Amino acid sequence: MLKIKVKLVDGKISKKEMVLNKKEVTVQDILDILEINRETVLIRKKNELITEEEILDNGDEIEILRVISGG
Amino acid sequence: MDKSPKCSRCGKKAIIDIRYREEKLCRRCFLKFFEKRVHRNIEKNKMIKPGDRVAVALSGGKDSTLTLYILKEMLNKVKCELFAVTVDEGIKGYRDKAIEFAKRNTKELDLTHIIVSFKEIFGYTLNEIVEKNKVLRGARGPCTFCGVFRRRALNILSRELKASKVATGHNLDDESQTYLMNFFRGDIESSLKMNCDESISELFVKRIKPLSTTPEREIAAYALVKGIPFHMDECPYAQEGMRNVVRVHMNKIESTFAGSRENFYYFMNEIIKHLKTKEKMKFKLSSCILCGEPSSKEICKVCELLKIIRG
Numbered sequence A: 001m002l003k004i005k006v007k008l009v010d011g012k013i014s015k016k017e018m019v020l021n022k023k024e025v026t027v028q029d030i031l032d033i034l035e036i037n038r039e040t041v042l043i044r045k046k047n048e049l050i051t052e053e054e055i056l057d058n059g060d061e062i063e064i065l066r067v068i069s070g071g
Numbered sequence B: 001m002d003k004s005p006k007c008s009r010c011g012k013k014a015i016i017d018i019r020y021r022e023e024k025l026c027r028r029c030f031l032k033f034f035e036k037r038v039h040r041n042i043e044k045n046k047m048i049k050p051g052d053r054v055a056v057a058l059s060g061g062k063d064s065t066l067t068l069y070i071l072k073e074m075l076n077k078v079k080c081e082l083f084a085v086t087v088d089e090g091i092k093g094y095r096d097k098a099i100e101f102a103k104r105n106t107k108e109l110d111l112t113h114i115i116v117s118f119k120e121i122f123g124y125t126l127n128e129i130v131e132k133n134k135v136l137r138g139a140r141g142p143c144t145f146c147g148v149f150r151r152r153a154l155n156i157l158s159r160e161l162k163a164s165k166v167a168t169g170h171n172l173d174d175e176s177q178t179y180l181m182n183f184f185r186g187d188i189e190s191s192l193k194m195n196c197d198e199s200i201s202e203l204f205v206k207r208i209k210p211l212s213t214t215p216e217r218e219i220a221a222y223a224l225v226k227g228i229p230f231h232m233d234e235c236p237y238a239q240e241g242m243r244n245v246v247r248v249h250m251n252k253i254e255s256t257f258a259g260s261r262e263n264f265y266y267f268m269n270e271i272i273k274h275l276k277t278k279e280k281m282k283f284k285l286s287s288c289i290l291c292g293e294p295s296s297k298e299i300c301k302v303c304e305l306l307k308i309i310r311g
Ligand code: SF4
Pocket: B089, B142, B143, B144, B146, B147, B235, B236, B237, B238, B241
């Protein structure tokens, strides 16, 4: 089981904690679950940009920044 | 062990996936990749030459802000003048905030910054226009008024300031969306006029778009990596235009078939180029009989819209 903290920055900020019944999870998996198109966002971990293929560790906190205006 | 994806060029930790190039890039390689493409676009399309007086249309958002930074950087190589102009449409809680960022950046870069408002030029803020036209949507929605009036304001202002070029922040997403919107509207003429030059009218200041080949997402990434402050909120009227629908679908296509957006953009550019030469489509604008500004019709779009507002 993995716990990932997600901070969604989309004009306003919302936070959620996701509990995933998986051994391994990537940023792309998180985007898929949240139904967010990768073309519309950038992802940061510890203030650094990371790619969608990055494998996340238990307890990681990521920021999903919506950078495409509208939609 | 660090299991992060690595840069395809140098092996350092990748910060972004450029899927349409099948490359992941680290911070340094991404900045290089980004700048090279913008410089190539500027050079290939002969956007600036020595002696130019370039007005950057600065909204405070990421696209125009980066356009300003990149052109400022280029001043070391090309001797020309650079300053910023901002059009305040009068969108409360949105543009006023963006303008604060615009001021901050022009101050940081030590550039002259001139702000002009819809209210001063047309007599109404965009908020007032929307208020007066509550029931109107689609082709008569806020973005129509906003776009038509902003282009006019920019042209008047840059002409008065004797600018030889106006640089806007239009990116690859914007340009592709515009092509697609014109396509769905059956509007070839607008596409033909998208990259027209000053020969269209003596009253028209040529526009350049240094970021027209750069995807919007990468512009945001570049600004974040470089720590350039920009305004990120969304315009309260943004949901109302056709552009929004087109944008969502374009992004869906791009995420499934990486490279589609770029391919579409270059495909349209080629078509337009051929149409222009083959059909000898040379536009010449005459002057609006009411306001004297360049127009393809007897009465220009601005005067037409002003008539609607006044009722
Ligand atoms: S979203 Fe529409 S109304 Fe808002 S600034 Fe853009 S063009 Fe103007």
